[in-house]
Amino acid sequence: xxxxxxxxxxxxxxxxxxxxxxxxxxxxxxxxxxxxxxxxxxxxxxxxxxxxxxxxxxxxxxxxxxxxxxxxxxxxxxxxxxxxxxxxxxxxxxxxxxxxxxxxxxxxxxxxxxxxxxxxxxxxxxxxxxxxxxxxxxxxxxxxxxxxxxxxxxxxxxxxxxxxxxxxxxxxxxxxxxxxxxxxxxxxxxxxxxxxxxxxxxxxxxxxxxxxxxxxxxxxxxxxxxxxxxxxxxxxxxxxxxxxxxxxxxxxxxxxxxxxxxxxxxxxxxxxxxxxxxxxxxxxxxxxxxxxxxxxxxxxxxxxxxxxxxxxxxxxxxxxxxxxxxxxxxxxxxxxxxxxxxxxxxxxxxxxxxxxxxxxxxxxxxxxxxxxxxxxxxxxxxxxxxxxxxxxxxxxxxxxxxxxxxxxxxxxxxxxxxxxxxxxxxxxxxxxxxxxxxxxxxxxxxxxxxxxxxxxxxxxxxxxxxxxxxxxxxxxxxxxxxxxxxxxxxxxxxxxxxxxxxxxxxxxxxxxxxxxxxxxxxxxxxxxxxxxxxxxxxxxxxxxxxxxxxxxxxxxxxxxxxxxxxxxxxxxxxxxxxxxxxxxxxxxxxxxxxxxxxxxxxxxxxxxx
Numbered sequence: 001x002x003x004x005x006x007x008x009x010x011x012x013x014x015x016x017x018x019x020x021x022x023x024x025x026x027x028x029x030x031x032x033x034x035x036x037x038x039x040x041x042x043x044x045x046x047x048x049x050x051x052x053x054x055x056x057x058x059x060x061x062x063x064x065x066x067x068x069x070x071x072x073x074x075x076x077x078x079x080x081x082x083x084x085x086x087x088x089x090x091x092x093x094x095x096x097x098x099x100x101x102x103x104x105x106x107x108x109x110x111x112x113x114x115x116x117x118x119x120x121x122x123x124x125x126x127x128x129x130x131x132x133x134x135x136x137x138x139x140x141x142x143x144x145x146x147x148x149x150x151x152x153x154x155x156x157x158x159x160x161x162x163x164x165x166x167x168x169x170x171x172x173x174x175x176x177x178x179x180x181x182x183x184x185x186x187x188x189x190x191x192x193x194x195x196x197x198x199x200x201x202x203x204x205x206x207x208x209x210x211x212x213x214x215x216x217x218x219x220x221x222x223x224x225x226x227x228x229x230x231x232x233x234x235x236x237x238x239x240x241x242x243x244x245x246x247x248x249x250x251x252x253x254x255x256x257x258x259x260x261x262x263x264x265x266x267x268x269x270x271x272x273x274x275x276x277x278x279x280x281x282x283x284x285x286x287x288x289x290x291x292x293x294x295x296x297x298x299x300x301x302x303x304x305x306x307x308x309x310x311x312x313x314x315x316x317x318x319x320x321x322x323x324x325x326x327x328x329x330x331x332x333x334x335x336x337x338x339x340x341x342x343x344x345x346x347x348x349x350x351x352x353x354x355x356x357x358x359x360x361x362x363x364x365x366x367x368x369x370x371x372x373x374x375x376x377x378x379x380x381x382x383x384x385x386x387x388x389x390x391x392x393x394x395x396x397x398x399x400x401x402x403x404x405x406x407x408x409x410x411x412x413x414x415x416x417x418x419x420x421x422x423x424x425x426x427x428x429x430x431x432x433x434x435x436x437x438x439x440x441x442x443x444x445x446x447x448x449x450x451x452x453x454x455x456x457x458x459x460x461x462x463x464x465x466x467x468x469x470x471x472x473x474x475x476x477x478x479x480x481x482x483x484x485x486x487x488x489x490x491x492x493x494x495x496x497x498x499x500x501x502x503x504x505x506x507x508x509x510x511x512x513x514x515x516x517x518x519x520x521x522x523x524x525x526x527x528x529x530x531x532x533x534x535x536x537x538x539x540x541x542x543x544x545x546x547x548x549x550x551x552x553x554x555x556x557x558x559x560x561x562x563x564x565x566x567x568x569x570x571x572x573x574x575x576x577x578x579x580x581x582x583x584x585x586x587x588x589x590x591x592x593x594x595x596x597x598x599x600x601x602x603x604x605x606x607x608x609x
Contacts, residue, residue, distance in 0.1 A: 063455060063468035064420040064515075068495060068507040070472045075506050076147045082117045082134035083501040084161060086126045089261045091246055091269075092161055092183045092221065093117070094434040098481035098556025099498050102167040102176050104154065105194040108609065109141035110485045110560050111150075112496065114504060115162040115180060120248070133159045136180065145488045145508060155196040160185050164481075164556030168227035168236045169529045170203075170279065176530070179205070179238060181222025181556075184247070186240070204284045205238070205277065210245050218247045220272050224303045226552030228314050229533055229581060230291075231334050235279035236532060239293075239316055239552075241300035244269035256441065263434045265355070265377075266321050271299045274318060274326070292328070292336040299323050302359035302414070305550040307535070308343075308370060309391055312583060314533050314550075317345070319356030319374045344393040345372060345385045354380045358482070358555030362416035362425040363546045364460075373402075373427060375411030375555070378438075378445050382406040382414070382429070386460070401462045402427065402454060409449045410434065412555040413482025417493050419469075421515035421566030423545060424456035426465075430479030430497050430555070448476035451497060472507055485560025491517040491594060493564055498557070516567040519596035521609065522549055524580055530561050531601070533581040540570040540593075567593040576606075 083093045097115040104111050114137040119127060135157040139147035151157040160182040167176040171190065178196060180187040186207040189196035200206055207219040223241045230237050244266045254264035276293045277284035288294050302319035309315070313330035320326065324346035328336040340346035348354050355377035362371050364386075372393065374383035381403040385393035397403040406429065413430030420426070431449035439446050453469045454462040466473040481498035488494065492511040498504045518538060524531035534549045547563045567573065576588040580601050588606055591597070596609040 061463070063465050064422070065512040066420045066492075067468070067470035067510050068472055069470060069510060070505050071145060071508045072503060072506045075145050076149075077112070077139055077504060077506055078149065079114050079116075079137045079139075080503055081114075081499060081501055082119065084117050084120050085501065086120065086123055088120075088123075088126075088251075089263050090120065090248065090251055091244075091263060091266075092163075094263050094500060095223075095243075096161070096163050096480065096500060096556070097498060098164040098224070098554075098558075099483050099496050099504065100165045100167050100178070100558045101483050101485040101487070101496065101560040102558070103141075104138065104167075104176060104178075104191060105140065106175055107141075109143060109489075110487050110562075111141045112139040112147060112487075112506070113137070113156070113165060113167070113178065114139070114498065115165050115481075115556065116159075117161050118159045120161075135159050136162060141487065145506075154194065155198075156189060158187065158189075158198070160187065163222060164224045166225040166227050166238075166551045166558050168532060168551060170227070170236050171282065172235075172529060174529055179225050179227070179240075181225055181240060183221045184219030186220075186222055203282065204286075208275065208286070210272065212245075212247060212250055214249070216247070216249060218245070220275075221246055223301050224552060224556050226303045226305050226316075226550075226558075227532060228305050228316075228551065230276070230314055230316075230330060231278065232313070232533075232581065233279075234581075235281065237279050238277040238284060239303060239305075240275045240277070241303050241318060242272040242274055242298070243301065243321070244299050245272050260437070262437065265434075266299045269299075271295075271297045271323060274298055274300050287334070291334060292331075292338070295326065295338065297323055298326065300326070301357050302374065302555055303552040304359045304361050304372070305548075305552045306361045306370070307533070307548060312579075317359060317361065317372060319359040320353070321355050321357070322353055324353045325356055325374065339391075343391055344395075345383075348380075348383070349395050354383065356383070357410075357412045358414035358430070358553075360414045360416050360553040364425075365423055365543045365545050368544070368546055371416075371425075373414050373416065375414045375429060378410045378433060378442075379407060382411060382427075396460065400460055401464075405454075405464050406452065408444060409452070410445075412480045413497070413557065415482050415484055415554050415559070417484045418456075418564070418566035419453065419493060419509060419511075420455065420513060421492060421511060421517050421568070422456075422513075423540075423543060423566045423568050424458055426456045427454040427462060428452070428482060428484075428495065429454075430477075430482040432478035432480060432500060446476065448478050450474055450476060451479055451482075470507075472505065477505065478502060480555060481557040482554045483557040483559040485562065486519060486564060486596075489596070491519060491564070491596070514569065516570060516593040518565045518567055518573060518576075518591070518593050519562055519609070520565070520576070521562045521596070521598045522578065522601075523598065524582075524601040531581060535579040536563055537575075537577040537579075538565045538567075538573050539575040539577075540567055540573045562596075 318326035327340040522531035
């Protein structure tokens with residue numbers, strides 16, 4: 001969300017004069033919303049990666065026999081997101097919210113947590129009709145893609161202007177705890193065997209505060225959180241992205257017609273630094289400044305956890321909205337160095353900070369070069385940074401086929417997943433604008449937008465496969481969060497989209513190809529039970545796939561922590577190598593595919609799930 005601060009009108013208490021003509025107002029909004037149109041320079045030089053295919057070598061327009069079916073209603077999910085809207089267009093209303101896929105009750109089935117917003121306190125009379133208080137929601141997986149609402153029973157029916165969430169075993173008791181971000185508030189919910197208790201203050205995770213010009217204190221506006229073990233001490237730490245310093249009192253009035261308020265972009269607001277919390281044995285210590293994370297200019301929305309340089313120290317990638325992105329490189333001594341500019345991922349190819357939303361990473365089979373995808377604002381195509389040599393990236397969205405098809409939409413959720421199980425990571429995007437009236441000014445841009453799916457053709461090229469993936473991908477939604485996991489245990493990856501002010505969408509993947517899979521769930525000892533930071537390599541047919549167990553990625557959301565590898569036609573993986581968080585390595589030979597396995601550290605065997 002973007003554009004020159006000089007184009008914003010900041011009168012808060014009264015509506016603006018109406019002398020401007022319709023043409024001049026349209027031009028103003030064009031400057032305000034689209035001045036960063038990324039037509040970009042000529043395509044960059046071809047990377048010297050072994051599997052790069054020049055853009056002129058076109059991929060065949062055939063698609064795998066895979067489709068996604070929206071089963072939200074029949075699955076029993078009755079959730080509707082409350083964004084708090086009542087006409088004032090407060091900025092947080094258009095930004096939420098996310099989802100988490102995790103097994104909260106330890107029954108082996110992946111459950112669904114949905115972050116909710118709320119109606120604004122003090123404005124009860126401004127809403128057209130009363131309604132029960134909106135709360136967070138937890139849907140328990142009953143098997144067979146049937147879910148029941150367990151929110152109240154599990155203790156998560158909490159009201160807040162929620163944004164994002166993450167889950168991890170913070171206290172190493174074998175179940176997954178929850179952390180939730182909200183406007184002005186953080187929430188830490190400890191899992192007590194399937195029922196959660198709010199222990200935010202007890203563990204030291206109360207949201208930090210800032211003071212406005214009138215001396216009023218406000219809590220930070222948290223966005224995407226991610227659990228990680230950044231110092232490799234065996235305890236789960238927490239990274240929290242924060243957005244801007246917003247409160248109702250500092251809300252900025254922005255209009256394009258002199259009368260009606262529109263959702264502004266973050267440029268007129270002060271940024272707020274990301275936060276890093278170190279787990280010091282049951283409590284969290286804010287180490288943001290001494291760890292080198294303090295960046296008050298950040299307007300952060302997405303977080304990806306990745307060992308970028310493969311030195312076993314987990315790094316942190318952050319997408320920023322109208323500010324340069326961050327790459328916090330782990331120095332291995334408890335500190336980080338911000339290196340996004342040097343690495344080539346801070347800006348667009350022509351040197352402008354884009355409006356970054358969601359973010360994800362993947363490794364290319366064969367070369368193991370890292371790719372970083374970041375969703376951006378309308379008329380800013382998807383950023384697709386490819387590693388051209390160790391530690392250095394260039395935006396290859398044009399040659400990769402991810403430029404023009406993503407240029408119009410506003411992309412929030414971003415995920416790499418192998419939806420057709422052929423061994424290559426595809427790209428899925430959740431799209432939706434921030435301004436409901438955007439089409440009154442720009443006919444080609446709509447508030448609700450279709451999600452997109454791109455198939456990886458190999459050798460650096462993608463083709464949009466949305467039309468072949470089922471009716472949902474032609475449906476207009478106001479997309480925000482996006483997460484994936486095998487919710488029905490059939491080996492392929494299902495999808496969950498969240499929407500702003502609407503229902504989520506649970507999509508069952510129907511894979512009718514003969515491609516095989518491996519699903520690996522890791523359990524470690526002496527550290528977080530879910531093995532955060534463990535690296536898994538799978539070899540078959542001369543190619544190697546590599547993934548890391550991690551939270552974060554996408555937008556405000558977390559996918560299931562089990563790792564699913566597409567195996568194509570291979571009946572067995574020749575070798576599976578697990579590098580545990582403590583550096584120990586275990587290998588497994590000739591592992592049959594189309595099965596799910598539990599790998600417990602030190603046992604030297606695979607247990608079929």
